[in-house]
Amino acid sequence: MEAISPFVAIRRDLHKIPELGFQEFKTQQYLLHYIRSLPQERLQVRTWKTGIFVKVNGTSPQKTIGYRADIDGLPIREETGLPYRSEHEGCMHACGHDVHMSIALGVLTHFAHHPIQDDLLFIFQPAEEGPGGAKPMMESDIMQEWRPDMIVALHIAPEYPVGTIATKEGLLFANTSELFIDLKGKGGHAASPHLANDMVVAACTLVVQLQSIVARNVDPLDSAVITIGKIAGGTVQNVIAEHARLEGTIRTLSPAAMEAVKRRIEAIVRGIEVAYECEAAIDYGAMYYQVYNDPALTAEFMRFAEAHPGMNVIRCKEAMTGEDFGYMLAEIPGLMFWLGVDSPHGLHHAKLTPNEEAIDRAIAFLIDYFSWKGNAE
Numbered sequence: 369m370e371a372i373s374p375f376v377a378i379r380r381d382l383h384k385i386p387e388l389g390f391q392e393f394k395t396q397q398y399l400l401h402y403i404r405s406l407p408q409e410r411l412q413v414r415t416w417k418t419g420i421f422v423k424v425n426g427t428s429p430q431k432t433i434g435y436r437a438d439i440d441g442l443p444i445r446e447e448t449g450l451p452y453r454s455e456h457e458g459c460m461h462a463c464g465h466d467v468h469m470s471i472a473l474g475v476l477t478h479f480a481h482h483p484i485q486d487d488l489l490f491i492f493q494p495a496e497e498g499p500g501g502a503k504p505m506m507e508s509d510i511m512q513e514w515r516p517d518m519i520v521a522l523h524i525a526p527e528y529p530v531g532t533i534a535t536k537e538g539l540l541f542a543n544t545s546e547l548f549i550d551l552k553g554k555g556g557h558a559a560s561p562h563l564a565n566d567m568v569v570a571a572c573t574l575v576v577q578l579q580s581i582v583a584r585n586v587d588p589l590d591s592a593v594i595t596i597g598k599i600a601g602g603t604v605q606n607v608i609a610e611h612a613r614l615e616g617t618i619r620t621l622s623p624a625a626m627e628a629v630k631r632r633i634e635a636i637v638r639g640i641e642v643a644y645e646c647e648a649a650i651d652y653g654a655m656y657y658q659v660y661n662d663p664a665l666t667a668e669f670m671r672f673a674e675a676h677p678g679m680n681v682i683r684c685k686e687a688m689t690g691e692d693f694g695y696m697l698a699e700i701p702g703l704m705f706w707l708g709v710d711s712p713h714g715l716h717h718a719k720l721t722p723n724e725e726a727i728d729r730a731i732a733f734l735i736d737y738f739s740w741k742g743n744a745e
């Protein structure tokens with residue numbers, strides 16, 4: 369029998385029960401059950417939808433330090449073949465939120481037993497992958513009451529070895545917006561295209577035209593991505609499709625570029641309506657504000673991490689990934705960092721297999737960092 373640490377075991381338990389945004393009922397119960405097993409003297413626990421806030425009362429608090437872990441999974445069919453693979457068909461922790469939760473529980477466990485001077489607020493946040501839990505959580509009464517003075521979060525990074533922390537001052541993650549476009553034309557017999565308005569052809573044209581926005585309308589010194597990840601239309605091979613739907617995401621480095629990209633999408637979609645005599649509807653779904661790290665806190669954090677045995681610190685470039693933690697950082701100074709987990713398959717891949725050694729190393733590092741920050745001033 370393989371010997372594993374308690375927080376690796378927790379990660380595996382959570383890995384089996386991934387749930388989509390705001391449906392994290394089993395996950396919430398699992399987390400609550402564990403949190404209630406800790407010494408309760410200094411803990412205050414409050415649920416918010418499928419999320420949880422846990423406050424650890426400090427010994428003589430001057431401030432509150434926040435730590436956020438996201439808890440939802442993705443609609444991906446797991447292909448790892450692991451003995452602890454997802455038991456929820458078609459859903460997977462393919463973005464590492466199982467690792468994020470187990471690290472948060474590890475750090476919380478330490479401070480429940482060994483409180484520091486300052487208060488700590490652990491935030492288990494639902495729906496990071498969509499439709500977004502951070503923004504409504506920020507607006508909640510609990511957050512207003514327990515609002516931290518600084519806040520930290522991490523995200524696993526499959527491309528870095530275990531023992532790596534990668535971050536930077538300022539912009540770390542992009543502005544994002546989901547993108548859903550429905551096209552409605554006129555169906556008909558496959559043999560009579562002149563009597564129909566074919567939405568498969570309209571959708572294909574639209575996908576290609578959308579790619580011209582990044583190439584021709586975005587400042588080359590800025591950056592943007594438009595990815596259409598899903599396209600659906602039609603019913604059968606010999607019927608002209610009356611309806612087609614594109615699903616995608618927009619990523620930009622600046623909020624201004626996001627607005628510009630959306631204006632161009634709307635103009636191109638109006639052109640498709642005219643050219644293909646169809647009706648189009650655009651829905652931007654969930655939008656996430658950029659992750660912007662507080663420069664002073666991040667520089668200090670990186671210096672601390674560089675001095676920490678076993679941690680290699682990289683000043684990375686910004687990424688086009690999105691994270692609704694950006695809404696927390698928009699109001700509370702803090703930072704996010706990448707944690708190396710050395711997986712041959714990347715984020716959102718059905719074979720993502722983070723190296724679990726990263727869990728205990730991250731717990732030890734964060735305990736040291738929060739102990740230092742929370743006893744410092």
Ligand SMILES: CC(=O)N[C@@H](CCC[C@H](N)C(=O)O)C(=O)O
Nearest residue numbers: 497498544545546617689690691
């Ligand atoms: C770290 C990461 O992978 N985050 C997700 C966030 C998704 C945002 C939203 N659902 C969208 O697709 O725009 C990402 O895909 O970057």
